[in-house]
Amino acid sequence: MRPTQILSTPESVEITNTEVISINNFDFFYSQVQALFSINLSVYEHSVMALIGPSGCGKSTLLRSINRMNDLVDGARVQGKLTVNGNDIYSKGCDVISLRRDIGMVFQKSNPFPKSIYENTCYGLRIAGISDKKFIEQSVEQSLRDAGLWDEVKDRIHENAMGLSGGQQQRLCIARALCVKPKILLMDEPCSALDPIATTKIEELIYNLKKTYTIIIVTHNMQQAARVSDFTSFFWLGKLIEVDKTEKIFTNPSIKITEDYISGRFG
Amino acid sequence: MINNLKAFFRNGTPFIWLSGAFLSIALMMILGLVLFIAKEGLQTFWPAPIAQFQLMDGSKVSGIITKYDPATAQDTAKYQLRIGNRDLNGLDFKWVEESSILSIVYPKDIVLAEREEYGYFIGRFDFLLTRELQTSLVNNRIPESVLKESQELKDQILKIQKTEIGNINQKVEQNRLALKTSLNEETRDRIVKENLSLEEEYKSLANQLVALEATINESSLQARVDDGRIITLKTKSIVRYFEPNNLTFFDKSKIFLSRINEFILGQPRESNTEGGVFPAIFGTVLMVLIMSIMVVPLGVIAAIYLKEYAGNNLLTRSIRIAVNNLAGVPSIVFGVFGLGFFIYGVGGFIDQSLFKEALPAPTYGTGGILWASLTLALLTIPVVIVATEESIAAIPRSQREASLALGSTKWQTITNIVLPGSAPGILTGFILAMARGAGEVAPLMITGVVKLAPSLPIDSTWPFFHLDRKFMHLGFHIFDVGFQSPNSEAAKPMVFMTALLLVLIVVTLNLAALVLRKRLRKNLGGSTF
Numbered sequence: 001m002r003p004t005q006i007l008s009t010p011e012s013v014e015i016t017n018t019e020v021i022s023i024n025n026f027d028f029f030y031s032q033v034q035a036l037f038s039i040n041l042s043v044y045e046h047s048v049m050a051l052i053g054p055s056g057c058g059k060s061t062l063l064r065s066i067n068r069m070n071d072l073v074d075g076a077r078v079q080g081k082l083t084v085n086g087n088d089i090y091s092k093g094c095d096v097i098s099l100r101r102d103i104g105m106v107f108q109k110s111n112p113f114p115k116s117i118y119e120n121t122c123y124g125l126r127i128a129g130i131s132d133k134k135f136i137e138q139s140v141e142q143s144l145r146d147a148g149l150w151d152e153v154k155d156r157i158h159e160n161a162m163g164l165s166g167g168q169q170q171r172l173c174i175a176r177a178l179c180v181k182p183k184i185l186l187m188d189e190p191c192s193a194l195d196p197i198a199t200t201k202i203e204e205l206i207y208n209l210k211k212t213y214t215i216i217i218v219t220h221n222m223q224q225a226a227r228v229s230d231f232t233s234f235f236w237l238g239k240l241i242e243v244d245k246t247e248k249i250f251t252n253p254s255i256k257i258t259e260d261y262i263s264g265r266f267g
Numbered sequence: 268m269i270n271n272l273k274a275f276f277r278n279g280t281p282f283i284w285l286s287g288a289f290l291s292i293a294l295m296m297i298l299g300l301v302l303f304i305a306k307e308g309l310q311t312f313w314p315a316p317i318a319q320f321q322l323m324d325g326s327k328v329s330g331i332i333t334k335y336d337p338a339t340a341q342d343t344a345k346y347q348l349r350i351g352n353r354d355l356n357g358l359d360f361k362w363v364e365e366s367s368i369l370s371i372v373y374p375k376d377i378v379l380a381e382r383e384e385y386g387y388f389i390g391r392f393d394f395l396l397t398r399e400l401q402t403s404l405v406n407n408r409i410p411e412s413v414l415k416e417s418q419e420l421k422d423q424i425l426k427i428q429k430t431e432i433g434n435i436n437q438k439v440e441q442n443r444l445a446l447k448t449s450l451n452e453e454t455r456d457r458i459v460k461e462n463l464s465l466e467e468e469y470k471s472l473a474n475q476l477v478a479l480e481a482t483i484n485e486s487s488l489q490a491r492v493d494d495g496r497i498i499t500l501k502t503k504s505i506v507r508y509f510e511p512n513n514l515t516f517f518d519k520s521k522i523f524l525s526r527i528n529e530f531i532l533g534q535p536r537e538s539n540t541e542g543g544v545f546p547a548i549f550g551t552v553l554m555v556l557i558m559s560i561m562v563v564p565l566g567v568i569a570a571i572y573l574k575e576y577a578g579n580n581l582l583t584r585s586i587r588i589a590v591n592n593l594a595g596v597p598s599i600v601f602g603v604f605g606l607g608f609f610i611y612g613v614g615g616f617i618d619q620s621l622f623k624e625a626l627p628a629p630t631y632g633t634g635g636i637l638w639a640s641l642t643l644a645l646l647t648i649p650v651v652i653v654a655t656e657e658s659i660a661a662i663p664r665s666q667r668e669a670s671l672a673l674g675s676t677k678w679q680t681i682t683n684i685v686l687p688g689s690a691p692g693i694l695t696g697f698i699l700a701m702a703r704g705a706g707e708v709a710p711l712m713i714t715g716v717v718k719l720a721p722s723l724p725i726d727s728t729w730p731f732f733h734l735d736r737k738f739m740h741l742g743f744h745i746f747d748v749g750f751q752s753p754n755s756e757a758a759k760p761m762v763f764m765t766a767l768l769l770v771l772i773v774v775t776l777n778l779a780a781l782v783l784r785k786r787l788r789k790n791l792g793g794s795t796f
Contacts, residue, residue, distance in 0.1 A: 069672060101674030111665035113684060114790065124673040127683065160790065173669070180673060 020045050020184060020214045021066060024081040028061055031075035035061045037238045038080070043184075043231075048206060048215045050225035050246065053235035054261070059218045062235070063186050066216065067103040068096050084184070101128065104177030104213075108189040110169035112161040112176070117144075117153050120161045120172055124180035139179050147175035148205055167198025174205065178213075185209065187217040191224065203228050222262055226250050234258045304767045311760035312526040314511045314519050317377050317389060318348070319493065321369040327493045328363060329377060329389055331511075338365075349757070351379070351387030352492055359386055359757045373512045377493075378407040380500065380508035383536055386757060388500060388508075390492040396499075398485045407510060409502070413486060417502045420483040427476055435469050444624040530764060539718065539748050540758035544765055549723055550636065550716075550738035551772060555705050557640035557734070558647065562704075563697055565644065566651025567686075573652070574659045575681060587656075594649035602710030605642030610634060610714065630735050634715030636724045637734035642714045643707060647700035654699065658692020659685055694784040698777050705773045708742035716743045718751070741769040 021043040028036035036058045043049045051059040061070065068089060070076045078090055089099055101124070112120050119126075121140045130136060140157075144150040149171045153164070161172055170190060177185060187206070191199040206215060206228045219225050225232055226246060233243035234253075242249065242258045253259045260266055275281070319329040330348035338344040344365035353359055380388040392404040395413065442458045442465075486502040506529075509522060533543025573590075577583045614631035622630040631637075662685050670680040686693075708716075717737040724736045749755060749762040 067672060069668060072668070072671070097674050097676055100672055103672075105672040107665060107668065107672075109665060111663070111669045113666060113669065114688060123670070123683070124675075127670075127673065127675040127679045176669075176673065 018045050019043070020085060021216075022081075022083050023062075024083075026062075026065070026080035026082055027078065028058070028065060028070070029075075029077040029079075030073065031077075035238055036065075039240050041233060041240060041243060043214060043216060045214050046210060046212070047231060048210050048217060048229040050229035050232045051216065051218045051235060052220070052222065052225050052232060052261075053241075054266070055220075057235040058238040059235045060188055063188055063216060063218050066184070066186060067100050067105055069105070071096065101180055102182050103184045103186060104180065104182035106170070106174050106177055106185065106187045106190045108192055110166060110173050110193070112164070112169050112172050114160065114162055116158045117161045117164070117172060118157045121175050121179050123176060128180065139181075143175040143179040144172075146178050146205075146209065147171045148201055149175055165198075167194050167201065170194060170198065170202065171205070174202070178209075183214060185213045185215045187215065189218050189220060192220065199224070222250075222264075234261060236261070301767075301770060304763050304770065308760055308764035308767045311764075312523050312530070314379075314509065314514060314522050316373050317379060317511050319372050319374050319377065320346070320348070320363055321372065322363075323367050323369055328361065329374075329493045330361065333360070349387070351389040352385070352498070353754075354385040355492060355496060355498060359754060375513040376407060376510065377512060378508055379511050381506040381541070382500065383504040383506060386537065386541065386754075388490065388498070390490050390498070392488055392490050393497075394489040395502075396487045396489060404488070407508070409488065409505070409508070413502060414505070417483060417486060417505075420479055421503055424476060424479050424483070427472055427479070431472055432469065435465050435472070439465055448624050531768070535719065537754075538752055539744065540752050540754055540761055544739075544741065544744060544768065546720055546723060547739040547741045547744045547765070548768065548772065549725075550720070551705065551741045551769070552776075553724055554636055554640050554643065554711075554738065554740065555701055555776060557636065558643045558704050559697065559701060561641060561644035562647050562651055562700055563693070566648045566696070566700075567655050567693055569648070570652045570655035570659065571681060571686075574656050575677070575685070590649045590652050594653070597709075598646055598707050599709040599713075601642055601646045602713045604645070605638055605710060605714040606634075609638040609641055614638065633735075634713070634717075634737055635735040636715055636738040639711045639715040639738070642710050643704040646707065646710065647704050650700045650703065651693070651696040654696025655689065655693050658689035658695070661692065662688045690787045691784045694780055694787065698780045698784075701776055701780065702773055705776065706742060706769070708740070708746060711740055711743060716740045718743075718747050741765055741772065745769070 019042045021041075023039050023041040026036060026039040027034060039062060041049075041062075051063065053059050064070045065078065065082060066084065066089075070078075082089055084099065084103070087094065087099075089096075113123060115123075118140055121143055122136045125136055125139060141150060144153065144157075149168060152168060153172075161169065164172060170193075174190070191202050194202065203224060206217065209215060210230075217225075217229065229246045231243065232246045232249040234241045234249065234255075234257075236257060242253060242255045244254070249258065250262060253262065315331045317329055318332050319327055321327055328348065328350060330350035332346055333349050334347035336342070336345045336347070346363045346365065346368075348361050348363055349359055350356060350361045351359060376391060377389065378391055382388055392407045392409065395402045395404055395409065397413075439462065442462055446455060446458055483503045484501065488500040488502060488505075490498050490500050492498060507522070507525065509518070514522070530543050531548070532545050534546065535544060536542035573583065573586065577586075610632060614629070614633065614635075617631040618626060618629055666684050666688065667680055670684045671677075675683065715737050717739065720737050720739045722733075722736065724733050724738050725731060726733070745762055745765045748758045748765065752758050
């Protein structure tokens with residue numbers, strides 16, 4: 001079943017940075033159904049990797065495999081190797097809790113907790129057992145600033161987060177993820193439920209965050225992928241078809257099917 | 268026409284009306300129930316006028332008209348009178364045929380006195396008798412000073428009986444137990460000596476009591492009943508007296524409030540048919556509170572395990588079905604279990620190991636408020652488990668994922684996200700459990716409820732909480748007063764009032780929980796449960 005046209009770590013990509021995530025021959029199964037076939041992919045430090053492809057092609061599954069969120073799914077099973085910072089995260093000794101602490105995740109639908117904005121933001125710190133009030137306050141302010149939300153909420157930081165607008169809630173979720181100072185940020189269609197203005201804000205945010213974080217973003221929006229990412233990988237039917245620098249993928253893809261998808265001929 | 272009819276049914280209009288009608292019927296039934304109970308109960312607190320019937324044969328009979336039966340084919344018209352004076356008549360009520368009545372008048376000078384024994388006195392006061400004096404009582408008025416003095420003496424007697432003699436008895440009992448266990452000659456001597464001095468103390472207190480009783484009994488009233496009989500009333504037994512036909516609205520309201528006050532805060536008298544129900548209120552509320560303290564943590568923890576940690580297999584499913592079925596087991600079965608397991612089993616074991624010296628008199632090996640509360644906790648635990656499981660299941664998956672993705676453990680997610688989020692649902696279960704627990708009588712009757720408890724489960728003697736004590740309960744009180752009392756006709760209003768009070772207490776407890784739930788929901792924002 002292994003596709004012939006796979007391009008893993010293509011020669012054309014200049015490896016300027018260290019490899020943070022490396023995925024080798026990675027298969028994923030939901031019970032009997034195989035969702036990912038032999039994926040090979042590398043993500044480099046301080047770069048943005050966009051995962052694109054039609055619905056059901058496995059991009060979210062791959063994203064959720066990186067911080068082992070798929071453990072929650074009954075009957076989920078993997079084969080192959082997935083390393084983060086050199087550690088095989090599916091090996092027996094892997095500490096899932098500290099892995100997830102190092103990898104922030106932003107979900108498709110904003111999911112703030114029914115707590116105050118402040119408590120939402122510092123949730124990660126609190127469960128990590130940090131109780132230094134001053135440090136928490138500083139971290140909350142910094143992450144809300146990083147998420148571009150500080151100026152909008154600084155006067156009502158102890159009010160319930162459920163009162164925020166959709167875009168604000170999503171940025172709050174980003175701030176919440178940033179507050180624990182992860183190294184990698186996984187974003188699962190973070191803008192799919194937002195209006196164009198909120199989307200622009202989040203895209204700007206991603207652009208700024210790139211300096212300090214390694215970001216993997218799943219998106220259905222071709223323009224968004226083109227705007228925010230350095231690398232783009234195209235998935236189709238659970239297979240990684242092509243991965244390359246974003247400008248190359250969008251201007252001159254090597255594979256026909258990628259071009260068809262990007263130009264809107266299918267999917 | 269046909270089309271209109273079709274549209275009418277398609278819109279569901281008739282069913283909307285139907286459902287509305289059913290809802291109103293249900294509401295009216297509840298409202299009717301409460302209003303009926305309230306009316307039947309409260310009206311007896313309002314001073315009723317006393318009618319004096321002049322009969323054809325020249326005699327007179329006075330009382331409160333409680334019922335009028337109009338004439339039927341078989342029977343003539345009749346009045347039912349509450350004539351009181353049970354010490355003279357043996358009965359509280361009397362039927363008078365309408366045909367035998369010459370006239371009905373409402374004399375202003377007739378007096379009604381509530382007494383500590385034999386129910387109402389209805390008649391007129393003539394003299395106040397003290398040791399050396401015989402004073403005429405004008406206008407049925409007893410001097411305030413006499414009543415006050417009598418009340419002071421009563422308080423003194425009560426204090427000696429309850430507190431001082433009670434303390435001596437407690438010490439004597441302690442010494443008895445100590446003598447049983449201690450073998451040391453010296454301590455035995457000491458205890459024996461102490462017992463002697465306690466006995467002296469007891470004797471002097473007993474003498475004091477006799478003297479006080481003599482003083483209080485010196486004061487009495489000579490009174491006259493309508494049929495001319497003379498009766499002597501003890502001043503100390505008079506709780507309240509007034510002239511019902513000579514009262515302004517304000518006076519009546521005062522009596523009404525004073526009677527309600529006595530009912531809620533007073534002690535029962537006359538085998539529970541008169542006086543207050545305070546011990547029963549106290550017992551009911553305390554029992555529900557102890558039950559809640561037991562049932563909520565237990566039920567929630569069980570539900571968390573069942574929902575979050577137990578695998579979804581045959582065993583879990585059977586446990587879930589068993590829990591649901593447990594909610595349908597008749598409550599008396601739980602009572603029998605409580606008797607067998609808690610009282611004989613656990614209580615017996617506690618007595619064997621901790622209160623051995625008191626045996627064969629049981630301490631925990633007999634019914635008590637703790638065992639009754641635990642039995643009710645068992646009875647209501649399925650409700651809490653089911654409600655908790657459902658509200659845990661209603662926590663959005665996205666919030667669990669958000670928590671886990673931030674590096675929290677499953678347990679942290681449960682305590683920080685799942686439990687706070689499901690708190691309103693847990694409270695719903697708690698409210699249902701409380702409502703069921705507070706109204707349950709059958710299992711209590713074999714696990715610790717009594718007709719009359721000598722002391723409350725919480726008082727000022729160490730260790731303050733006496734959870735081994737038997738207690739009184741409003742539900743059982745209703746049963747007892749309504750069906751077990753020798754004078755159930757006179758106690759009828761008491762039954763209704765107690766029922767009203769029980770409903771009010773359940774409603775109050777529920778409202779408190781509802782307010783709490785509303786506040787929790789507000790904190791949870793848009794979450795609905």
